[in-house]
Amino acid sequence: MDNRKYENLVLDAMHELRFFNQRLKNLSEQASKIVKPEKVDQNIPISLNHQVADQLRTVTEGILSLSQLFTTRLDFIEVELNPNAIEQMDVDTVNLYGKFDKARRMLNSLSREKKVKVSLEGDKEVRRVFEAYTIIDILPYLLLDNAVKYSPENMTVDVEFTYFDNITEVKVSSFGPTVLKDELDKLTSKHYRGENAQMMETCVGRGLGLYFVSYICDLHGINFEIKSGEETMRLDGIPHSIFEVTLSVPWG
Known part of the structure; x- marks a missing residue:
């Protein structure tokens, strides 16, 4: 792969991963507002109504899914760099x-x-x-x-x-x-x-x-x-x- 193509691939990958990371950050901030991490070590239980509990479940699922997308995107980069890598997936x-x-x-x-x-x-x-x-x-x-x-x-x-x-x-x-x-x-x-x-x-x-x-x-x-x-x-x-x-x- 020539240097220009490699540099473009790196820029594309960085753009996509930053995009996923921003989404991950947004979801983490939503979860943080619900569970209030500043209360760690204060022995205060988390008390949620059913609506907020469902919201937290949705946010948590989103965080897990985005972490999986990071892995998928990295796999994609590997395939672009080396098409034969698909055989190992x-x-x-x-x-x-x-x-x-x-x-x-x-x-x-x-x-x-x-x-x-x-x-x-x-x-x-x-x-x-x-x-x-x-x-x-x-x-x-x-x-x-x-x-x-x-x-x-x-x-x-x-x-x-x-x-x-x-x-x-x-x-x-x-x-x-x-x-x-x-x-x-x-x-x-x-x-x-x-x-x-x-x-x-x-x-x-x-x-x-x-x-x-x-x-x-x-x-x-x-x-x-x-x-x-x-x-x-x-x-x-x-x-x-x-x-x-x-x-x-x-x-x-």
Whole structure:
């Protein structure tokens, strides 16, 4: 790997890990406010009503999940540095609905902040599984994070599971800045961001999310399609429309 490519990889990795670390910091601060660590060694019991107890459980789950994402992201760096490293990675039996549900819970804090709801539609009792490398964990997180990040307030991100004979189809639909037709094929290129997305001052990105999604899909034989609808309205002068990402996941 040449020096420039290596330096870019390091910068990308640092950006993503800082992003995860900021989320981890936010969740830790929420937990800290609830349990009041300054009371350590004062023999004061923690007393919580059921609402606050559920909040603490959600925050704790988010902290655990983000720590797992750190590991997954580091694995991804290793694969980018050395593609043969994938052969040494663990393979798990994965239920994709469960992975998306986990990512949804991990993003609870961001969703509440953005006033965006993430809705999963599908039979959670359907136990369709497939074999995947452990870096699959970051796939649903990236898709939902991308959708929530670009959604205006009070919108819904819909995740719909449809089960066919040999394929599970997962469609993530959200409302966001319109992607021009000649930009669609470029969205999976590293560091590429659409013209309208770049106009959103409140949403800064590095154009890595869909690049990583595409990379992971290729590794697992998952068909990956992107669609952007026609403009339906403008917010702050920026065209917005329905944005869809569809995964066709082989199983069995």
